[in-house]
Amino acid sequence: MNSGEFERATAMIEQTLAADGRFAEGRQVELANWLVMGANWRLIGRLLPSHTNSLFTGGWLNSLVHGRPMPRAGCCLG
Secondary structure: OOHHHHHHHHHHHHHHHHHHHOOOOOOHHHHHHHHHHHOOOHHHHHOOOOOHHHHOOOOOOHHHHOOOOOEEEEOOOO
């Protein structure tokens, strides 16, 4: 997963919210998803014990990216 775009989006979201507190109105969930995806998941995965990053390996993060359920990296439901 390449989170570079999400990292840039995270910075832009933070800057915009600092300048305009009403920016998030009506899009809180979408912005929250982008902020989660902007985290450094490769580093997080390296820091966690092997096979314990279920947010990544279980597909939850990919579900946020694709907007549909994903059981694991690279595979779609239905």
